[in-house]
Amino acid sequence: MSITADHPRSPANAGTTTGSGAAPPRFRGSSALRQIQVLSGRSLRALREPALVLPGILEPILMLTVFSQVFRSVSQTQSFPAGVSYIDYLLPAFLITSAVSAGLKSGVALTTELNNGIVARFKSMPIHTGTILIGRSIADTVLNAVNMVVMLVAGALVFGYGPAGGVLGSLGALLVAVVLGWSLGWVFMALSAWLRKPEAMQPVGGMVNMVLLFASNAFVPTDGLPSWLRAFAEVNPMSHAITAARDLALGDPDAGTVLATFGICAVVVAVIAPLAIRNFRRAS
Amino acid sequence: MIDVSHISKRFGTMTALDDVSLAVPRGSVLGLLGHNGAGKTTLVSILATLTRPSSGRARVAGLDVTGRAEEVRRLIGLTGQYASVDETLPGRANLILLARLLGATRAEAAGRADELLELFDLTGAGRRNARNYSGGMRRRLDLAASLVGRPEVIFLDEPTTGLDPVARRGLWEIVERLVKDGTTVLLTTQYLEEADTLADSITVLAEGRVIASGTAAELKERVGRRSVSVTLRRAEDRARTVEALRRAALVPAHDEDGLVLTVPVADSTDIAVVVRAVDEAGTDMAGLAFSEPTLDDVYLALNHPTAAHHATAAATAATTGHPTEAGTSS
Numbered sequence A: 001m002s003i004t005a006d007h008p009r010s011p012a013n014a015g016t017t018t019g020s021g022a023a024p025p026r027f028r029g030s031s032a033l034r035q036i037q038v039l040s041g042r043s044l045r046a047l048r049e050p051a052l053v054l055p056g057i058l059e060p061i062l063m064l065t066v067f068s069q070v071f072r073s074v075s076q077t078q079s080f081p082a083g084v085s086y087i088d089y090l091l092p093a094f095l096i097t098s099a100v101s102a103g104l105k106s107g108v109a110l111t112t113e114l115n116n117g118i119v120a121r122f123k124s125m126p127i128h129t130g131t132i133l134i135g136r137s138i139a140d141t142v143l144n145a146v147n148m149v150v151m152l153v154a155g156a157l158v159f160g161y162g163p164a165g166g167v168l169g170s171l172g173a174l175l176v177a178v179v180l181g182w183s184l185g186w187v188f189m190a191l192s193a194w195l196r197k198p199e200a201m202q203p204v205g206g207m208v209n210m211v212l213l214f215a216s217n218a219f220v221p222t223d224g225l226p227s228w229l230r231a232f233a234e235v236n237p238m239s240h241a242i243t244a245a246r247d248l249a250l251g252d253p254d255a256g257t258v259l260a261t262f263g264i265c266a267v268v269v270a271v272i273a274p275l276a277i278r279n280f281r282r283a284s
Numbered sequence B: 001m002i003d004v005s006h007i008s009k010r011f012g013t014m015t016a017l018d019d020v021s022l023a024v025p026r027g028s029v030l031g032l033l034g035h036n037g038a039g040k041t042t043l044v045s046i047l048a049t050l051t052r053p054s055s056g057r058a059r060v061a062g063l064d065v066t067g068r069a070e071e072v073r074r075l076i077g078l079t080g081q082y083a084s085v086d087e088t089l090p091g092r093a094n095l096i097l098l099a100r101l102l103g104a105t106r107a108e109a110a111g112r113a114d115e116l117l118e119l120f121d122l123t124g125a126g127r128r129n130a131r132n133y134s135g136g137m138r139r140r141l142d143l144a145a146s147l148v149g150r151p152e153v154i155f156l157d158e159p160t161t162g163l164d165p166v167a168r169r170g171l172w173e174i175v176e177r178l179v180k181d182g183t184t185v186l187l188t189t190q191y192l193e194e195a196d197t198l199a200d201s202i203t204v205l206a207e208g209r210v211i212a213s214g215t216a217a218e219l220k221e222r223v224g225r226r227s228v229s230v231t232l233r234r235a236e237d238r239a240r241t242v243e244a245l246r247r248a249a250l251v252p253a254h255d256e257d258g259l260v261l262t263v264p265v266a267d268s269t270d271i272a273v274v275v276r277a278v279d280e281a282g283t284d285m286a287g288l289a290f291s292e293p294t295l296d297d298v299y300l301a302l303n304h305p306t307a308a309h310h311a312t313a314a315a316t317a318a319t320t321g322h323p324t325e326a327g328t329s330s
């Protein structure tokens, strides 16, 4: 039986310090630029873990294999541009569709993080909330670009991809896709900051993804679509990006379409990013 | 250092905090004690600038937590069920990341990370992913993560809930060391023993309201359930001893096997009365102990019925594995 009185802190241990020197430095904050650098570096650590990177690379290659087989017959239909091989037509579109998937992944990853506690810690620290999203956007954009380079190389080596636009044209297509992915990443991050829960983010994000993807000229020319679907596909920003990327790759770029795509993407980010950051900062 | 004045917080129609006020002087530890749903986490979130109060104001180091949140964040560290680490990163990388975000150079960050890993006995696990840590290791890493910038105020939201007694005591030692360095601590807990061990003063929260506050000693004073426990050598001495105690105007109770007699008393001078009575009965004593009332009693005595129910559960959990007041079945 013990005497359960107060347990006064024993002075015997006084003076034990957590720091080492006489006056250990207190760390009180860093510049926004440093925060962005450190936070994007954190997200890019994924590059060092093959388990996290491989699916992103294998998935589009798998899709490429399936689609190039299943939809080969499309290239025999009338509305298909003459003298263009299906893989040359398909791959630029695939760059765009994987840009959308990458954007969706940014959003889902953010939702997961919102719920696993690291974000709550960041919010209690002297960090600009926006830098968390900007860091993620930069990292995901870099990852996306790497994935696309892998896709182009695999397409050229394995599937006989070799469009008329040459290497430069394909790099142009890649740039369009990267810019689109960057812009859609913000859209999905805004969605995530608004929905908060992965259970909600998965289906809603998936639905948005599907609509963008299938109501576009990604897989078949819009002329081949039923008229009601064609109407939507023609205003779908995805279609513009696909046209721009495809024309660049096929060596017949239209400056207007390319600039329109970049313009739309820039406007989307300018409008959505502040919303995303505000929603993200919003205290529960 | 922490100054909470008439804070209320409503979530829709639900009132999580109702006119809460408290103050924590610099360098001291406040134990915020309450059952599940009492509003502890809500109050900590408000102080850590994560949630805005519906009304009232709160200051940390004189800075308003809503108006000057940016500055407040430079001074605080937060550890809780929700403020955690990046599970995909190793423990050491997490600490380096946080140090870098707080403005440390690469070298400083690595140094601080190693220092903390050492302090929290995690050096060996520093390069393992945080998601593979045991519960106790994870809690230590969370706490280390909140100390990276050497904050002046730390909030510990149920730092030991779910830990085994050994891990809990380990964490207590760390908290005690922090306090010796002059850190101000606000600690929430469901464990009465924890508040008693660590806190200079205690605020008891029930359903969003402060139902008691003061030092542990003051709270005990208010409840006044001190007792002397007499452990007998032989059960057959019991009847005789009880009779002698009753003659001394005391009301002893005994446990199931009848070896421990618990005698409520007014103060410690009554120990002599008990000893005399036992001696008079000619009983052989194996042990004698004077017990201050535990916080369980404080909570039960102050609380309304629902809270009391929670308190009993919390007390049972808190007291497992250490000697408690002898069970009394009078």
Ligand SMILES: Nc1ncnc2c1ncn2[C@@H]1O[C@H](COP(=O)(O)OP(=O)(O)O)[C@@H](O)[C@H]1O
Pocket (backbone or CB within 6 Å): A284, B011, B014, B015, B016, B034, B035, B036, B037, B038, B039, B040, B041, B042, B043
């Ligand atoms: N975001 C929220 N929305 C609605 N109700 C909440 C929210 N956060 C907490 N609550 C409610 O407020 C009350 C206090 O919760 P909390 O502060 O977490 O208590 P404790 O940390 O003491 O267990 C609970 O009834 C809880 O359900």
Ligand SMILES: [Mg+2]
Pocket (backbone or CB within 6 Å): B037, B040, B041, B042, B157, B158
């Ligand atoms: Mg809580």
